[in-house]
Amino acid sequence: MQLLKEKHIAYVKSLDSHTDDYEYWLSEHLRLNGVYWGLTVLCILGSPETFDKDDVIAFVMSCWDDKYGGFAPFPRHDSHLLSTLSGLQILATLGGLDNVKKDQLKLSQCLKFISSNQLEDGSFQGDRFGEVDARFSYNALSCLSILGELTPEVVDPAVNFVLRCYNFDGGFGLSPGAESHASMAFTCLGALKITGKLHLLSPEQIDMIGWWLCERQLPEGGLNGRPSKLPDVCYSWWVLSSLAIIGKLEWIDYEKLTQFILSCQDEKRGGISDRPNNEADVFHTVFGVAGLSLLGYKDLVPVDPTYCMPYSITATFQKYGLY
Amino acid sequence: MHGVKRRQWTKDQLKQKKEKDRMKIDVYSSLVNSTLDRRDKNDHSLTALEDTTKLLDMNPEFNTMWNYRRDIIAKLKTELPLQFWDKELKFIMVQLKKFPKVYWIWNHRIWVLNNYPGSPASVWERELDIVSALLEVDARNFHGWHYRRMVVGKLENITGKSMDAGELAYASKKINNNISNFSAWHQRVQLIDRMFANGEIEDRKEFMEKEINYLTNAMFTDAEDQSVWFYINWFVNYPLVQSILGKEQYIRFLESMTTNILMINDDDIEFSGSDNSWCLKILLVIEQRQKELSPGFESHSVQYLEKLVVMDPLRKNRYLHLLSKQ
Ligand SMILES: [Zn+2]
Numbered sequence: 149m150q151l152l153k154e155k156h157i158a159y160v161k162s163l164d165s166h167t168d169d170y171e172y173w174l175s176e177h178l179r180l181n182g183v184y185w186g187l188t189v190l191c192i193l194g195s196p197e198t199f200d201k202d203d204v205i206a207f208v209m210s211c212w213d214d215k216y217g218g219f220a221p222f223p224r225h226d227s228h229l230l231s232t233l234s235g236l237q238i239l240a241t242l243g244g245l246d247n248v249k250k251d252q253l254k255l256s257q258c259l260k261f262i263s264s265n266q267l268e269d270g271s272f273q274g275d276r277f278g279e280v281d282a283r284f285s286y287n288a289l290s291c292l293s294i295l296g297e298l299t300p301e302v303v304d305p306a307v308n309f310v311l312r313c314y315n316f317d318g319g320f321g322l323s324p325g326a327e328s329h330a331s332m333a334f335t336c337l338g339a340l341k342i343t344g345k346l347h348l349l350s351p352e353q354i355d356m357i358g359w360w361l362c363e364r365q366l367p368e369g370g371l372n373g374r375p376s377k378l379p380d381v382c383y384s385w386w387v388l389s390s391l392a393i394i395g396k397l398e399w400i401d402y403e404k405l406t407q408f409i410l411s412c413q414d415e416k417r418g419g420i421s422d423r424p425n426n427e428a429d430v431f432h433t434v435f436g437v438a439g440l441s442l443l444g445y446k447d448l449v450p451v452d453p454t455y456c457m458p459y460s461i462t463a464t465f466q467k468y469g470l471y
Numbered sequence: 472m473h474g475v476k477r478r479q480w481t482k483d484q485l486k487q488k489k490e491k492d493r494m495k496i497d498v499y500s501s502l503v504n505s506t507l508d509r510r511d512k513n514d515h516s517l518t519a520l521e522d523t524t525k526l527l528d529m530n531p532e533f534n535t536m537w538n539y540r541r542d543i544i545a546k547l548k549t550e551l552p553l554q555f556w557d558k559e560l561k562f563i564m565v566q567l568k569k570f571p572k573v574y575w576i577w578n579h580r581i582w583v584l585n586n587y588p589g590s591p592a593s594v595w596e597r598e599l600d601i602v603s604a605l606l607e608v609d610a611r612n613f614h615g616w617h618y619r620r621m622v623v624g625k626l627e628n629i630t631g632k633s634m635d636a637g638e639l640a641y642a643s644k645k646i647n648n649n650i651s652n653f654s655a656w657h658q659r660v661q662l663i664d665r666m667f668a669n670g671e672i673e674d675r676k677e678f679m680e681k682e683i684n685y686l687t688n689a690m691f692t693d694a695e696d697q698s699v700w701f702y703i704n705w706f707v708n709y710p711l712v713q714s715i716l717g718k719e720q721y722i723r724f725l726e727s728m729t730t731n732i733l734m735i736n737d738d739d740i741e742f743s744g745s746d747n748s749w750c751l752k753i754l755l756v757i758e759q760r761q762k763e764l765s766p767g768f769e770s771h772s773v774q775y776l777e778k779l780v781v782m783d784p785l786r787k788n789r790y791l792h793l794l795s796k797q
Contacts (some may be wrong), residue, residue, distance in 0.1 A: 170492040174530045175500055224507050225535040277541060279578040316660050316705045326617050327657040358789065363697060365785045374611075375653040375697045380473070398793075401785040414477065427475040 149410040149442060151448075152418060156433060157195050159418030160186040163430055176222040182213050185434040187241055192437045192449045196241070205244040207240040208235050216276070217257030222234050227261060229287040236294045241461055259297055262288050270305030271323070281322045283314050286335035287344075290455065293342045293354045296466040303343045305467065310339045311348060318353070318360030328400060330364060330383045332372040333357065333390040341393050342471025343455045354394050361387050362399040369404030370423070380422045382414050385435035385456075387443050392453035402443050409436045502526055510539045515546035518651055524562065531566040534575045541582060548586070556587050565599070571605070577614050581621060592629045598622050598666045603641075610645060611654045620658075635666045641684075650689055653698040660705055669713055673784070675715045683724060684704070687731060694735045704729075704756050725757050732757075748783045751775040773797050 163186055166172040175182070183204060190198045210223045210264040211231065218227030219235030239245045248254050265273050265288065272284035285306055292298045312324040313336050319328020319334040337357070340346045349357070364387045370379025371387045384405060391397045411424045412432065419428025420436035438456055441448040452462040480488070506522045523540040526533060544551070544559070548686075563580045570576060587594050602619045606612060623634050639662045645655035663682070672678045686706060689699045706712060707728070713721040736750035755775055761768045776797070779790045 166488050168492060168496070170495045170499070173496055174532070177532055177534050220535070226538050228534065275538070277538065277578065277582060279490050279574065279581075281574075315657070317651065317657070317701045322617065325620060327654050331615065360701075362786045362789055367785075374613075375701065376611075376651045396789075398788045399786060404785065421475075421477065423472050425477050427472050427477045429472045431472075 149407070149413070151410060151437075151445060152413055152415065153193050155413070155415070155418030156189060156437065157193055157198055157418075158267065159414075159433065160189050160427065160430065161198055162418075178221055180208065180219060180221045180231045180234040180238070182430055183207065184237045184241075185430045187238055188457060189430065189434045189437050191241060191461075192434075192441050192451055194364070194447070194449055201242050201244075204238060205242055205247065208238050208244070209247055211235060212254065213261075217254075217261035226275065229262070229265060229272060229284045229291070230274060232258070232261065233287040233291050236291050237455075237457060238464075240294050241457060245294070252367055255295070258291075262291055263302060266302060266306065270307070270309035271457070272306070273325045282310060282320065282332050282335045282339070283322065285310055286339045289339050289342050291465045293468060298343065298466055298468045299301060303345075307340065307343055307345045307348065314349070314353065318356035318358075328360065328374065330361075330371070330386040330390070333361060334386040334393075337390050337393045338454050342468065344467070346394070354396075357394055358391065358396040358399050361391050361396070365400045365405065369401065369406075369408035371400070371405065378423065379408065381409055381432045381439070382422060382435045384409060385439045388439050389453035389456065392442055397442065406440060406443050409439055412436060499526075499529055502529075506536070507541070510542075516541045517547070519543055520547070527566065532573055537575050537579050541579070544583075544586070544668050552587060556583065559583050567605075570612060571609065571612055573796050574614070577618055581618070584625075591631075592626060593630065595622055595626045599626065606645070610649060610652050613654070616654045616658065633669065633671060635662050635669075635671055638662055639666070639682065646689070650693045651696040651698050653701070656698050656702045660702065664709075675711075679712060679715050687728075691735065694739070694747055694749065697749060703753055703789055707753075707756055707760060718764065722761070725761055725764075728757055729754065729761075745782055746778055748779060753777055770797075 149199050163182070187196070187199060187204065190196050208219065211219045211225070212222065212235075213220045213225075213227035218229070218232035220227045221231040221234070225231075236245070236248070240246060248258055264461075265275065265284070267273060267280065270285075271279050271280045271282075272288045274284045285358065289303070289306060291300065292302065309324075309350045310320075313320045313322070313326070313332060315321055315328045317328050319330075320332040321327055322332050326332075337346070340348065363375070364373070364383065366372060366379045368379060370381070371384040373383040377383075388397070388400070388405070388443065391399060401428050409420065412420045412426070412428075413436075414421065414423070414428040417428065419430070420433040422432050434456070437448070438451045441451040442453060450459045451457065452459045455462045455465070491502050502522065502525060505517070506526055509516075509519045509522065520540065520543045523536050523543065526536050527540065530536075560580070560583060563576060563583065565621065566573075566576050567580070584590065584594060584598060599619070599622050602615060602622055606615045606619070609615065623638060627634055639659065642655045642658040642662060645652050646659070667675070686699065686703055693699065707725070710722070716724060732750045732754055739745070739747040739750070755772050758768070758770050758772050758775075762770055773794065776790045776794045778792075780787045783790070
């Protein structure tokens with residue numbers, strides 16, 4: 149099976165026309181993330197102009213949270229680190245970062261929103277209500293690197309916390325003591341990569357991480373997120389990007405994974421699903437396409453495993469610490 | 472979306488859905504707007520609280536609505552009767568049963584418990600029973616285990632007593648129910664490590680010997696599943712095993728592990744005609760320790776790795792990498 153590029157472009161394009169579906173309204177809390185996922189699909193497929201740039205930037209800015217700073221996932225919603233990263237990723241992709249960087253008030257509000265959510269142990273809460281998760285560490289550090297505002301005051305304790313999420317099996321948990329999960333390998337390794345701190349993991353740890361990650365591949369070619377779980381396109385990305393970050397991408401079978409991702413395409417309507425014959429969504433579409441790009445699938449724009457964005461864009465982000 | 476079968480809609484079905492959806496959208500979006508208007512006016516009334524109930528019942532993923540709800544509750548805190556808090560916990564449970572994987576709901580539950588008047592131990596004890604019941608339904612629910620650790624941590628804080636021994640018994644029970652429950656194996660590692668660190672184990676040697684029996688039984692029970700093997704990998708490399716058993720006994724432990732694993736592997740060869748890849752992978756780990764401890768140890772690692780390259784081609788580059796280091 150081939151990658152159905154045109155179908156996927158059309159699928160992403162159609163996403164905003166579902167306003168008569170109840171589900172569309174129920175998913176407002178993910179809208180900005182959805183725009184980032186869709187835009188990144190288009191970028192990797194070499195068709196970024198499919199979205200109207202000015203419209204998208206205007207939408208992102210309409211999600212700005214005046215009260216707390218940062219981006220909400222939708223106008224009138226509350227800001228959160230998850231949606232703040234999506235907002236900045238979209239702006240960076242479309243060349244609209246100055247909307248935040250050159251606006252003194254917004255920039256200082258944004259930085260304050262991020263740093264005020266860092267807790268004493270270096271971890272981050274997603275917003276003022278106290279949920280701690282290594283995902284939010286990644287969000288915060290990625291935001292700051294996009295803005296070029298990483299500082300030792302934030303980075304050092306943050307890295308300390310992320311390292312404590314490392315587990316005996318070579319995986320990472322969402323907090324110290326939590327079970328290893330593929331998505332956390334991505335967020336923790338990504339956080340360490342962004343801050344130039346990967347060397348704080350020993351060669352033995354890196355080997356153990358590689359072992360745990362490559363054991364995620366199942367005979368059908370897809371990758372799971374934890375032992376004894378089903379394969380899934382999104383986990384395939386979390387594992388694959390993690391392997392790429394530690395330079396062990398070849399520890400899994402490319403061909404089999406490629407076939408698994410391709411088999412999850414909706415041949416009629418476009419889009420990629422978690423597993424074959426399931427309902428496609430933009431989340432699995434971006435991670436499927438980004439995975440294929442990492443695997444070297446032909447004619448795709450190269451994707452940066454640390455940011456899940458095209459290299460051409462991330463090249464401009466702040467390089468911090470030792471590389 | 473996870474695990475939703477792709478469905479082909481007929482034109483008629485689509486039309487019907489859109490008609491139904493139009494009504495639902497009208498009700499939903501006007502309630503969203505009026506509630507956000509209330510929020511913008513700093514309305515912290517019971518009526519506003521009731522509106523968030525209605526909305527969250529329709530859409531428990533609406534994080535901003537949970538936020539508003541918490542702001543209202545925090546403002547009304549001194550006026551709310553005790554029954555309110557139990558009612559709130561019931562409301563959340565209804566949502567959790569429908570959506571056991573939505574982070575926002577778990578997060579709200581912890582917030583409510585933390586803000587429960589007095590936050591007494593009895594409330595957290597009841598919570599521990601609830602999370603046990605949830606883990607009965609889905610023994611590997613990620614959120615459930617994470618939540619359990621938080622509840623236990625809270626109880627330990629309140630009572631000043633470690634619950635590690637009881638939690639270890641719980642993890643054992645979960646493993647005995649299903650040997651592939653890696654969440655429980657994970658928990659086992661956390662607990663054992665902490666119990667040693669905090670001096671909670673009286674007879675350390677006896678404990679280690681029992682643990683060796685336990686993992687040996689587990690290995691014979693299901694040699695196909697990677698959960699027990701990841702645990703064994705940890706245990707073999709856990710520094711305290713050697714320091715507590717002493718070098719001689721530790722070496723004998725490694726030898727008996729080797730004998731047992733080879734026995735399992737031979738059974739597999741007899742049964743299916745090929746080696747068990749996990750047996751070989753863990754033998755490699757054990758040999759690594761043996762090589763470190765006994766100079767002149769006769770290693771079979773190259774032979775194991777060459778077999779693995781052929782029998783586990785998905786990961787052959789890892790084995791080639793390890794071969795290059797032999
Ligand atoms: Zn998925």
